[in-house]
Amino acid sequence: MSRVVLNCTMSLDGFMAGPDIGVEHPMGRGGLRLHEWIFNASTNDVDTAVAREVSASTGAVVLGRRTFDVGVGVWQDTPFPVPCFVLTHTPRSRLAMKSGSFTFLTGDVSSALREAQAAADGKDVTLMGADIARQALRAGLLDEINLQIAPVLMGEGRRLFDQLGTEHIELERTRLLASPHVTHLRFRVTHARDAPSDSAPAQGLDG
Numbered sequence: 001m002s003r004v005v006l007n008c009t010m011s012l013d014g015f016m017a018g019p020d021i022g023v024e025h026p027m028g029r030g031g032l033r034l035h036e037w038i039f040n041a042s043t044n045d046v047d048t049a050v051a052r053e054v055s056a057s058t059g060a061v062v063l064g065r066r067t068f069d070v071g072v073g074v075w076q077d078t079p080f081p082v083p084c085f086v087l088t089h090t091p092r093s094r095l096a097m098k099s100g101s102f103t104f105l106t107g108d109v110s111s112a113l114r115e116a117q118a119a120a121d122g123k124d125v126t127l128m129g130a131d132i133a134r135q136a137l138r139a140g141l142l143d144e145i146n147l148q149i150a151p152v153l154m155g156e157g158r159r160l161f162d163q164l165g166t167e168h169i170e171l172e173r174t175r176l177l178a179s180p181h182v183t184h185l186r187f188r189v190t191h192a193r194d195a196p197s198d199s200a201p202a203q204g205l206d207g
Contacts, residue, residue: 002120004113004141006127007054008160009034009148009182015157016130026070028157034150037182044179054146058082059123060116062109065090067129068102078102079128083119087112087132109135130160137164142189145171149183 010016011034018028025031041047058080063071065088071079078084081099086092092104105112109132116125127133127142136142175186 002059002117002122003124003143004117004127004136005057005124005144005146006133006136006142007058007146008133009037009150010160011150011152011154011157013153013155014159014161015154016160017158018154019156019158021066021070021158023070023073026074030154031157033152033154037148037150037179040181044181046177046179046184047181050148050177050184054126055080057124058126059120060085060125061128062087062112062116062125062132063128064088064132065104066131071128072102080126082123083116085112085116085119109139110141113141130158130162133160134162134164137169137189144174144189145185145187147185147187149185151182 008016016034018025018031018033021028021031027034037047038051041051060082061078061080061084063079063084063086065086068086068088077097078100083100084102086102086104087109088104088106090104091106094104095102103115105115113125113136127136133142170190171187172190173185173187175184177184
């Protein structure tokens, strides 16, 4: 079964895009700062290896309609040369591109991931977009988080891990790499458990 993986870069204060995301600013105002490590990857062996790994391991992509709408004009293609599945409320015919295709699905994230896994041929299903990532996390369907931390405090924008509820989502760190441009972290999503209740009685040293 293909793994479901979130590949994302965010600022140290948790933003994966700047404010005012739209066609004019697909990454939000100032959001391109987060991806300078990709633009500079050829100057650092660590960054080059991580970028190549993500590209080589991706067999299918699941993204939200908003990510598609603001991104397709920039990509002028699919974001990876693989089948891409867009989760949307509005049906649309399959869109063939130079390197792959966009298939528009109106079901839930679980059914979208099943279709993507069938198309991925054993490689990873990569998630794109904060909302899709949160849906997969809440549903317990995300296997790994491949997270790049850019050395910047953005102060505003779109946060990656908002609105996940109150349960703890346990992670196992499986990789830590760094370059002058970014810190690469990889986590396996292990399990969720209830967060401690605020009303639970406090225990002293003798408790």
